[in-house]
Amino acid sequence: MLARQIRMKNESQHHNSDNCYIGVQKLTHNLRLLAAQNIYLAYSGGIDSHVLLHLCASIEHLKPKITAVYVNHGLQAEAESWSEHCGQVCHDLGVNFLSLTVHAHAAPGESPEEAARNARYAALKPLLANGDLLLVAQHAEDQLETVLLQLFRGSGLKGLSGMPESVAFGKGRLIRPLLDISKAEIIEYAKTHRLEWIEDPSNQHNHFDRNFLRNDIIPKLKERWPAIEKTVSRSGKHCANAQDLLANIADDWLATTLNPGNNTLAISRLQSHPLLQQALIVRQWLNRLGLKMPSQDFIQRILEQVVAAKEGADPLLTTQGHCIRRYRGSLYCLKPSQRKSGGTLNWPAGESSLQLSDDVRYEAIESSVGISCEHWRNSSITVNFRSGGETIELPGRKGHHSLRKLYQEAGIPPWERTITPLVYLNGKLAAVGEHWVSAEFYCDTKEPCLRIIRHKINPKGNDDTPDVD
Numbered sequence: 001m002l003a004r005q006i007r008m009k010n011e012s013q014h015h016n017s018d019n020c021y022i023g024v025q026k027l028t029h030n031l032r033l034l035a036a037q038n039i040y041l042a043y044s045g046g047i048d049s050h051v052l053l054h055l056c057a058s059i060e061h062l063k064p065k066i067t068a069v070y071v072n073h074g075l076q077a078e079a080e081s082w083s084e085h086c087g088q089v090c091h092d093l094g095v096n097f098l099s100l101t102v103h104a105h106a107a108p109g110e111s112p113e114e115a116a117r118n119a120r121y122a123a124l125k126p127l128l129a130n131g132d133l134l135l136v137a138q139h140a141e142d143q144l145e146t147v148l149l150q151l152f153r154g155s156g157l158k159g160l161s162g163m164p165e166s167v168a169f170g171k172g173r174l175i176r177p178l179l180d181i182s183k184a185e186i187i188e189y190a191k192t193h194r195l196e197w198i199e200d201p202s203n204q205h206n207h208f209d210r211n212f213l214r215n216d217i218i219p220k221l222k223e224r225w226p227a228i229e230k231t232v233s234r235s236g237k238h239c240a241n242a243q244d245l246l247a248n249i250a251d252d253w254l255a256t257t258l259n260p261g262n263n264t265l266a267i268s269r270l271q272s273h274p275l276l277q278q279a280l281i282v283r284q285w286l287n288r289l290g291l292k293m294p295s296q297d298f299i300q301r302i303l304e305q306v307v308a309a310k311e312g313a314d315p316l317l318t319t320q321g322h323c324i325r326r327y328r329g330s331l332y333c334l335k336p337s338q339r340k341s342g343g344t345l346n347w348p349a350g351e352s353s354l355q356l357s358d359d360v361r362y363e364a365i366e367s368s369v370g371i372s373c374e375h376w377r378n379s380s381i382t383v384n385f386r387s388g389g390e391t392i393e394l395p396g397r398k399g400h401h402s403l404r405k406l407y408q409e410a411g412i413p414p415w416e417r418t419i420t421p422l423v424y425l426n427g428k429l430a431a432v433g434e435h436w437v438s439a440e441f442y443c444d445t446k447e448p449c450l451r452i453i454r455h456k457i458n459p460k461g462n463d464d465t466p467d468v469d
Helices: 002-032 048-059 079-093 111-129 142-150 183-192 209-224 228-255 267-271 276-286 296-307 373-377 404-408
Strands: 041-043 064-073 094-101 133-136 166-169 172-175 262-264 314-318 321-326 330-334 351-358 362-365 371-372 380-386 391-393 399-404 422-425 428-432 449-456
Touching: 002 048, 041 048, 041 111, 048 064, 064 079, 064 111, 064 133, 079 094, 094 422, 111 166, 133 380, 142 209, 172 330, 183 228, 209 228, 228 276, 262 267, 262 276, 267 276, 267 296, 267 330, 276 330, 296 314, 296 321, 296 362, 321 428, 371 373, 371 428, 391 404
Parallel strands: 041 064, 041 133, 064 094, 133 172
Antiparallel strands: 166 172, 262 330, 314 321, 321 330, 351 362, 362 449, 371 449, 380 422, 391 399, 422 428
């Protein structure tokens, strides 16, 4: 009986070893198919990223393209020595190495893990040019942990989908080649090739939720359900498929509600849908605007406190540095613009543009109508902001008009009025942002003219399409 048990155990170990071999062979085949000018690999020095690096470095046509990137989060005293270890491993393997330092201290309401992850990805993203790849070494057990954590947090389909194998990242893509590879396969590979890796002592600290699952809970689950990694991963893929289908449907509903000119939602069209569909539309809208999925409670507050508010009311909710508010039948999601100064600004002579905040820049461009170039060149140009009582005389209209009434006529939301620059030539109001030009300074095709336009600047500092009608 004992001999039979030993034989069965040995056969089981041999079977597991064969499975590991088959899994790595399949992975190696997939890695050979990667096509990119540059391949960056997030390399912490731990066993997972070391195995991935070793595998990639064993593929001759990939090796010259690889740059292993170590990110020092500034959270561990040993981080510098770990960087040196990673650099030596890369030297021995003959691959490029890059070490980056980030500050990953958690902001209020942010977990240490989230702060480290956000700082790491923020450092890695600018490295990628068009078509480049970033490889990360998250594996099947990481996927299991992710899905369980999302389940415990009450996530919906998107959260329960787990981590995708491939996703857009900066100008390139982020790839998780090990996502179907078990931790046992990774360990088997590392031992077979006698790899030396770093053991991060913080991985044993169970006050981190993921470590608690990894160290205490998942081993017990595996005793009962040995294939749990695969089954939960399969459930995650089912959720991902369902989420994709639901997102397509929500996109159709969103299209009936969205005002494409300014990415607002038409409240009357939104309210023509049942409440459940309204919630899905708002979620899809926020997702399209690049926000993380808010809680069900927050979506409900948007519908009850903002969408259902009386016309003329100005309720305001905030999330992720953005404001949710309404104006004239439209629902807005805005990142408040902070202008650089509340006082008078000088528009430097000879400069075609003036940046007023981190995300807004105004520019004077050649045009068939607008401000006379002669007036512009021969004047001292200053910029101020509305304080109340300002008036302007418009071409083709009699008398002076208050800015307050003009803003109301044009349907410009109140929060935009306070950050719209008032451009003065020699102390006289010549233009109100990109909206109006004073009759005194207005010109048409008879002489060269300038028109003021606004540019939105994305977080990377590049201008998006100018905000012009």
